Amino acid sequence: MTDTTPKAPERAPAQPPPDAPLPAPAPRGARVRRGLTPWLFLLVPLAFLITFTYAPIVNMLAYSFTDWDGLSPELHYTGIGNYTELFTRPDLFEVFWVSGYYLAASVVQIAVALYFATILSFDVRFRNLFKGVLFFPYLINGVAIGFVFLYFFQDGGTLDSVLALFGVHSDHAWLGTPVSANVSLAGVSVWRYTGLNFVLFLGAIQSIPGELYEAAELDGAGRWQQFRHIIAPGIRPVLSLSVILSVSGSLSVFEIPYVMTGGATGTETFVIQTVKLAFQFNKTGLASAAAVVLLLIILLVTWIQRRLVPDDKVDLV
Numbered sequence: 001m002t003d004t005t006p007k008a009p010e011r012a013p014a015q016p017p018p019d020a021p022l023p024a025p026a027p028r029g030a031r032v033r034r035g036l037t038p039w040l041f042l043l044v045p046l047a048f049l050i051t052f053t054y055a056p057i058v059n060m061l062a063y064s065f066t067d068w069d070g071l072s073p074e075l076h077y078t079g080i081g082n083y084t085e086l087f088t089r090p091d092l093f094e095v096f097w098v099s100g101y102y103l104a105a106s107v108v109q110i111a112v113a114l115y116f117a118t119i120l121s122f123d124v125r126f127r128n129l130f131k132g133v134l135f136f137p138y139l140i141n142g143v144a145i146g147f148v149f150l151y152f153f154q155d156g157g158t159l160d161s162v163l164a165l166f167g168v169h170s171d172h173a174w175l176g177t178p179v180s181a182n183v184s185l186a187g188v189s190v191w192r193y194t195g196l197n198f199v200l201f202l203g204a205i206q207s208i209p210g211e212l213y214e215a216a217e218l219d220g221a222g223r224w225q226q227f228r229h230i231i232a233p234g235i236r237p238v239l240s241l242s243v244i245l246s247v248s249g250s251l252s253v254f255e256i257p258y259v260m261t262g263g264a265t266g267t268e269t270f271v272i273q274t275v276k277l278a279f280q281f282n283k284t285g286l287a288s289a290a291a292v293v294l295l296l297i298i299l300l301v302t303w304i305q306r307r308l309v310p311d312d313k314v315d316l317v
Helices: 028-063 081-087 094-120 127-139 142-153 158-165 178-206 210-218 223-234 236-251 255-260 270-279 284-308
Strands: none
Touching: 028 284, 081 284, 094 127, 094 178, 094 236, 094 270, 127 178, 142 158, 142 178, 142 255, 178 223, 178 236, 178 255, 210 223, 223 236, 236 284, 255 270, 270 284
């Protein structure tokens, strides 16, 4: 049966008459205030950023071309002399081999953090307690951590006492040889920074839509299949960020080995060496050049990583 009820014609949207006056523009003063308001809120953060970040970098770059000793009011321009000395002394770059221990530790650190982030992203008993336990070490000051583990690894200290409870009696000096000392220090860095990666991974996993897990369970996918096809692709940008932070951190390790060993027993890193050049040997110009070189190395490594693993947008839906 056909509906013969007449329908009212649709009205076109009302158009303003051609001679209607346009709304008056805002006063010039109001427009200026509206444009300046965001900068007023950013004024203090930008002042701190320029004062404590960019200005020191500029000064460091300027000092790298001088022979300043850090104390004398006079300094002389030496051109690229400091950089020439850096690259003609291979012993200054041999300390980068120590970074290999921390680079290997970062692999363990990322793997442990990813494992616990995956487990605790599901419904597990006491998961909030475990989250706090994993993240807590990252909140502790690095100097305090160094002193705590200095007593932990000393002869007859906490580690030896714990091993003795299990019948293992060792007279090994944990910080006495280059290999054992670097392995011990790298283990401390794993304990400290696992929490940071854990939080990054956990946030990325929880941002994945829950409908995907439900659909996977309906299709009979287990935990491993869910991790392989949902979690791993979904957290790829965060995983790439963690790798970049781990590599750059491995090249610039400072506080833990400096507090625990002072760079002795073959544990000296490039940053510790730079600090000694500036404050122990009074070669601030050479130390500034070394800091500039380290900054360029980190930027280069980061650029290479970004080229090899581009941050593509992941679409799981």
